[in-house]
Amino acid sequence: MLTVPKRRLLLSAGAAAGAVAAPAGAGFAIRSAIGANHAAPASGHGGPHGVSGMAGDNIVVGVVDHARNGFDPHAILTDWDVGTVVTDPDGTRVREWVVTAVDTEVEIAPEVMFPAWTFDGRIPGPTLRCTEGEKLRIIFQNGSAHPHTMHFHGIHSWRMDGVPYAGLAQPGERFVYEFEAKPFGCHLYHCHALPLKRHIHKGMYGAFIVDPDPARHPEARGAAESRLLGSARNAAWQEIMLCMNGFDTNFDEENEVYAVNTVAFAYQQRPIRVERQRRLRIYLINITEFDPINSFHLHGNFFDYYDHGTTLTPTLRTVDTIMQCQGQRGILEIDWSEHEPGIYMFHAHQSEFAELGWMSHFEVV
Numbered sequence: 001m002l003t004v005p006k007r008r009l010l011l012s013a014g015a016a017a018g019a020v021a022a023p024a025g026a027g028f029a030i031r032s033a034i035g036a037n038h039a040a041p042a043s044g045h046g047g048p049h050g051v052s053g054m055a056g057d058n059i060v061v062g063v064v065d066h067a068r069n070g071f072d073p074h075a076i077l078t079d080w081d082v083g084t085v086v087t088d089p090d091g092t093r094v095r096e097w098v099v100t101a102v103d104t105e106v107e108i109a110p111e112v113m114f115p116a117w118t119f120d121g122r123i124p125g126p127t128l129r130c131t132e133g134e135k136l137r138i139i140f141q142n143g144s145a146h147p148h149t150m151h152f153h154g155i156h157s158w159r160m161d162g163v164p165y166a167g168l169a170q171p172g173e174r175f176v177y178e179f180e181a182k183p184f185g186c187h188l189y190h191c192h193a194l195p196l197k198r199h200i201h202k203g204m205y206g207a208f209i210v211d212p213d214p215a216r217h218p219e220a221r222g223a224a225e226s227r228l229l230g231s232a233r234n235a236a237w238q239e240i241m242l243c244m245n246g247f248d249t250n251f252d253e254e255n256e257v258y259a260v261n262t263v264a265f266a267y268q269q270r271p272i273r274v275e276r277q278r279r280l281r282i283y284l285i286n287i288t289e290f291d292p293i294n295s296f297h298l299h300g301n302f303f304d305y306y307d308h309g310t311t312l313t314p315t316l317r318t319v320d321t322i323m324q325c326q327g328q329r330g331i332l333e334i335d336w337s338e339h340e341p342g343i344y345m346f347h348a349h350q351s352e353f354a355e356l357g358w359m360s361h362f363e364v365v
Helices: 006-017 196-201 218-227 351-355
Strands: 030-032 058-060 084-087 093-109 112-119 127-131 135-142 174-180 185-190 205-211 238-247 257-260 272-274 280-286 293-298 303-307 316-319 321-325 329-334 342-347 359-364
Touching (some): 185 280, 280 321, 321 329
Parallel strands (some): 093 135, 127 205
Antiparallel strands (some): 030 058, 084 093, 093 112, 135 174, 238 257, 280 329
16 A cells, blocks of 8 residues: 655645645645746746746745745845954953844745744844854853753863753853854854754754864965955855755654745745856755755756865865755855856755755856
């Protein structure tokens, strides 16, 4: 007897109906454009559905209310949070943030609301960005109804590890994390309170990017400067952050929705615009719960990959697909200069993930 996974059944009624949205929280309807004969729009931002009219596309019916969510996945691409630089009484220069745990509802697909636990009311949380060697201070305030922590992937004291016995904040409490920013790279922070899988899949995670200090890397100073936010070499690059995630909407420990930066099909409905003459750097993080791996596949081009972003020379050269387990991350560098302008697809190379929301496009201009 053939058994169809529940998450696929959620799609079948909506896809068959063509344009009938499923009830909120029960899944989402897919509009199939197979056999359609429409040209791509002149602009990836043209119309509410971007390139969804192109033959063979699947896309959700309707659009997510980003204003109600309090964040837009397109803004999340580049909204680096560099905190505030303060000087302590002893003269020490410190980069400081205030981050608050908030319980809220997030619309992850049209009319699909997810009861989330978040950092600063968004998924992923703020992208914290700093420079190698800086002293960091993160003032974590727990405004949630549940105990939480902030665990940073990096090098620090056990006292600052953000685990149940070191850095746990009960509701209404706060904890101050202090450590040096090292090593440089593309990192992650997330709640490490128990049960761990529940805190992660509910949305408590974000990107933590440590730029290399060029003075510490004279042998590769140019490469280091290209990653240092605010430098002239860095300004020549386009940089974005993509967080691969999934959502278990009925809490059966199986994801019904997949996305990058939380909203299903967000970058298919409205492609990410890329300038052909400027190289693209992607800070890619996988925090998908309930699946052992996630992946990134680029159409029509190849890229260099820096695993964890902790080297200034590529781990892999000239690849178009990489896999990441949960918590793994890396940096992708892509050159479009020899490509014609147009719409280039990227997505998970697990087809089920792509069909359930992790499908996107770049618009090269």
